[in-house]
Amino acid sequence: MLQNPTKPPFWRDVRFLKVLFQVLFLLGVAAMAGFFYANMMSGLRDQGHPLSLSFLRNEAGFEITDGIDFNASDTNLKAFWVGVVNTLRVSILGVFCATVLGFIFGVARLSTNWLIRSIAAIYVEIFRNVPLLLQILFWYALTRSLPRIQESITIADTFFLNVRGFYLPTIAGNAGLSVWLWYLLWGVVSAIIVVLCFAAFRHLSRSSGLEQTDRPSFASNIIFGTKWIAAPVFMTVAIAGWFLSPGQPFEIIVPELQGFNFVGGINLTPEFLGLLVGLTVYTSAYIAEVVRGGIQAVVKGQREAARAVGLTEAQVLLSVVIPQAIPIIVPPLTSQYLNLAKNSSLAIAIGFLDVFHVAQRMMVPTGQTIPLFGMIMVTYLIMSLTTSVFMNWYNRHITRFER
Amino acid sequence: MEELTFTPEIKPPSTKKDPKRWLKDNLFSNWYNTLLTLLAIVLLYFLFKGVYTWVFTQAKWEVIPPNLRKLSVGKFPKDQLWRVGQVIYVLAVLMGLSAGIWKGLNQQITSAVACVGAVIALLPIQVNTSLREAAIIATTLIAVSYVLGRDLQNLKRWVIIGWVLMFPWMMFMLHGFGENSISTILWGGLLLTLILAVVGIVACFPIGILLALGRRSQLPAIRWISIAYIEVVRGMPLVTILFMGSLMLPIFMPGDFRPDKVIRAMIVLTLFSAAYMAENVRGGLQAVPRGQYEAAQAVGLAYPQTMTFIVLPQALRSVIPTIVGQFIALFKDTSLVSIIALTEVLGTADEILGDPKWTGYQPELYVFIAVIYFIFTFAMSHVSQIVEAELGVGKH
Numbered sequence: 055m056l057q058n059p060t061k062p063p064f065w066r067d068v069r070f071l072k073v074l075f076q077v078l079f080l081l082g083v084a085a086m087a088g089f090f091y092a093n094m095m096s097g098l099r100d101q102g103h104p105l106s107l108s109f110l111r112n113e114a115g116f117e118i119t120d121g122i123d124f125n126a127s128d129t130n131l132k133a134f135w136v137g138v139v140n141t142l143r144v145s146i147l148g149v150f151c152a153t154v155l156g157f158i159f160g161v162a163r164l165s166t167n168w169l170i171r172s173i174a175a176i177y178v179e180i181f182r183n184v185p186l187l188l189q190i191l192f193w194y195a196l197t198r199s200l201p202r203i204q205e206s207i208t209i210a211d212t213f214f215l216n217v218r219g220f221y222l223p224t225i226a227g228n229a230g231l232s233v234w235l236w237y238l239l240w241g242v243v244s245a246i247i248v249v250l251c252f253a254a255f256r257h258l259s260r261s262s263g264l265e266q267t268d269r270p271s272f273a274s275n276i277i278f279g280t281k282w283i284a285a286p287v288f289m290t291v292a293i294a295g296w297f298l299s300p301g302q303p304f305e306i307i308v309p310e311l312q313g314f315n316f317v318g319g320i321n322l323t324p325e326f327l328g329l330l331v332g333l334t335v336y337t338s339a340y341i342a343e344v345v346r347g348g349i350q351a352v353v354k355g356q357r358e359a360a361r362a363v364g365l366t367e368a369q370v371l372l373s374v375v376i377p378q379a380i381p382i383i384v385p386p387l388t389s390q391y392l393n394l395a396k397n398s399s400l401a402i403a404i405g406f407l408d409v410f411h412v413a414q415r416m417m418v419p420t421g422q423t424i425p426l427f428g429m430i431m432v433t434y435l436i437m438s439l440t441t442s443v444f445m446n447w448y449n450r451h452i453t454r455f456e457r
Numbered sequence: 458m459e460e461l462t463f464t465p466e467i468k469p470p471s472t473k474k475d476p477k478r479w480l481k482d483n484l485f486s487n488w489y490n491t492l493l494t495l496l497a498i499v500l501l502y503f504l505f506k507g508v509y510t511w512v513f514t515q516a517k518w519e520v521i522p523p524n525l526r527k528l529s530v531g532k533f534p535k536d537q538l539w540r541v542g543q544v545i546y547v548l549a550v551l552m553g554l555s556a557g558i559w560k561g562l563n564q565q566i567t568s569a570v571a572c573v574g575a576v577i578a579l580l581p582i583q584v585n586t587s588l589r590e591a592a593i594i595a596t597t598l599i600a601v602s603y604v605l606g607r608d609l610q611n612l613k614r615w616v617i618i619g620w621v622l623m624f625p626w627m628m629f630m631l632h633g634f635g636e637n638s639i640s641t642i643l644w645g646g647l648l649l650t651l652i653l654a655v656v657g658i659v660a661c662f663p664i665g666i667l668l669a670l671g672r673r674s675q676l677p678a679i680r681w682i683s684i685a686y687i688e689v690v691r692g693m694p695l696v697t698i699l700f701m702g703s704l705m706l707p708i709f710m711p712g713d714f715r716p717d718k719v720i721r722a723m724i725v726l727t728l729f730s731a732a733y734m735a736e737n738v739r740g741g742l743q744a745v746p747r748g749q750y751e752a753a754q755a756v757g758l759a760y761p762q763t764m765t766f767i768v769l770p771q772a773l774r775s776v777i778p779t780i781v782g783q784f785i786a787l788f789k790d791t792s793l794v795s796i797i798a799l800t801e802v803l804g805t806a807d808e809i810l811g812d813p814k815w816t817g818y819q820p821e822l823y824v825f826i827a828v829i830y831f832i833f834t835f836a837m838s839h840v841s842q843i844v845e846a847e848l849g850v851g852k853h
Binding site: 097 | 484497498676679692693694700707790795796803819820826827834
């Protein structure tokens with residue numbers, strides 16, 4: 055029997071030490087958690103607010119003017135939901151506007167025109183270097199100095215901007231809508247039938263005359279048919295249905311001044327506008343930098359090659375540079391979107407009731423600080439997870455054809 | 458045989474800067490650029506006209522001078538202002554010496570600061586005498602110590618020690634001790650903004666490094682807890698975490714632990730930026746080649762030694778620009794503490810606007826503060842670009 059003389063004692067064995075280290079670490083974390091838990095329990099006992107979620111069924115007791123209809127007698131749970139929807143509303147709209155603005159300024163920063171390039175650079179520097187909160191407060195303060203309701207700034211008497219916010223027309227379905235939807239369904243069905251017949255006919259009639267390799271496949275026949283036959287068929291049915299259904303299926307409702315307020319249409323409150331403009335402008339400055347970086351990262355030879363083949367500048371940009379820049383742009387763009395969503399919590403500074411502000415309103419009357427913070431945390435984590443999952447999927451989807 | 462003919466030498470086209478040529482190349486190279494230029498000129502005309510009329514005729518700037526002290530130091534007791542002065546002067550001396558000794562980047566930063574000092578000293582508007590005085594003294598100190606620093610190369614080590622001691626000394630100086638100590642609640646204005654940002658970035662450093670190492674650790678328990686901390690903190694907005702600090706810290710801490718709101722904000726900012734710092738440092742750790750780890754192991758270094766002497770120095774060096782970027786972000790984010798009723802610059806502005814005498818002065822005050830922020834952040838991002846170029850990050 056040979057004993058290994060170099061075998062270290064167990065307290066110097068790496069495997070043992072690893073386990074020991076982790077156990078000690080977990081014990082430390084557990085001790086800390088226990089400490090917090092004990093403090094929390096004694097603190098809650100002193101305050102007289104045992105943890106429970108039953109407050110969600112109680113009356114909220116405050117009004118929310120933005121978003122879904124809500125009044126003070128609705129429950130806290132509904133209030134929280136209205137808050138979530140408000141956050142989503144401002145975030146989604148903000149992401150959309152910031153992306154458009156950001157792309158415009160990002161491309162403008164690389165313009166061959168000196169003036170355009172400089173304007174874009176100044177825009178980016180100004181709005182990136184001033185704190186977002188300050189910008190939101192500034193825009194909100196500006197909405198305070200908009201004209202009174204009777205003297206609204208208006209575009210073609212359809213859009214109105216005044217101290218109460220921005221009024222814009224909305225689309226509403228009429229009685230004829232359901233009839234028209236039936237027409238649409240009928241259009242889809244008939245288009246599918248027509249295309250299938252066409253493809254089958256073409257497939258059979260051509261098959262005898264041509265070589266095996268030249269014969270268009272069934273799938274390509276379908277694509278051809280969809281483009282040239284199904285789409286016109288569907289459009290014809292849809293347009294005919296529009297006139298055949300009783301009355302117009304949709305109606306545009308223009309806001310109208312009645313007495314001291316506008317009736318009809320959508321109203322974006324000054325709080326919403328201040329927050330939206332602030333978030334949009336601030337994030338667009340960052341997106342512009344992301345876009346510029348992405349475009350500059352595309353190898354110069356690609357651009358030169360595209361020019362050499364005789365593409366115009368616009369074509370070079372749209373069909374050569376940007377498609378290659380997108381995969382580089384998407385990951386940082388995602389984090390900008392997430393930042394925008396998180397930054398929408400600054401709503402609390404100007405009184406817009408987003409999810410955090412709503413929850414914060416509930417904290418004092420209910421005393422349920424901890425569950426409410428838990429709910430906020432879960433909401434934001436879900437939002438960021440969904441965004442990352444979607445953007446990762448999109449990124450995979452567009453990079454699939456790469457190189 | 459054919460005779461070789463040489464083409465006569467032709468001079469290369471002149472690259473001389475010709476204004477007419479420049480205009481054609483940069484503004485009117487083709488029809489749509491011309492159109493864009495004209496549109497931009499029209500737009501700029503209206504923009505400038507609007508801004509000009511507002512700034513010089515409509516804006517009521519009288520709100521700024523009487524509140525300048527409040528905006529810069531908040532409610533810091535007037536008779537204790539010399540403490541702030543001391544900090545600024547020592548900072549000025551250190552900056553001047555560094556500029557003189559190391560030249561290069563230090564010189565640029567210092568001269569920028571000196572310019573700001575000179576501008577404040579020469580401001581044509583009515584500022585209170587102590588501010589003007591401080592600016593004059595600080596600028597002179599910078600100039601003098603710069604001249605001295607050029608000849609005193611052997612002071613190098615002492616200057617570095619000075620910089621290291623600067624932070625604790627600053628805190629000590631501003632807070633004071635014993636009977637004369639100044640409660641942190643009285644800190645305010647730009648002073649508080651700067652303190653919060655500096656404390657946040659300095660204090661988060663060790664935690665951030667530990668979290669980054671934890672996230673890359675091979676021990677699952679440590680790795681998962683680090684990941685959970687980093688991702689949860691990064692997934693939440695700072696405002697919510699600040700509110701948590703002010704509403705939940707008292708619940709989770711024993712009854713006798715009641716730090717004031719400034720300290721609470723410092724704790725929150727530190728814990729918050731630690732998560733972001735961890736991600737930055739992780740980026741640096743990933744950039745260190747594998748061979749470095751292996752070489753360190755081969756020479757027989759243990760994990761702590763490998764990290765402290767081999768890996769971290771290289772990792773941290775490569776993330777300096779990112780950390781400057783994070784500092785800029787944190788500097789801007791400190792404005793959020795005004796929501797939990799702290800009086801940093803923006804909070805002070807809100808306080809001033811709450812005074813019936815100054816209601817309706819929002820745009821003027823906000824624009825003024827925006828300019829202050831802009832100067833700081835723009836300067837810092839400029840510096841980080843230079844640092845990046847000097848370190849050659851991304852070059853190799």
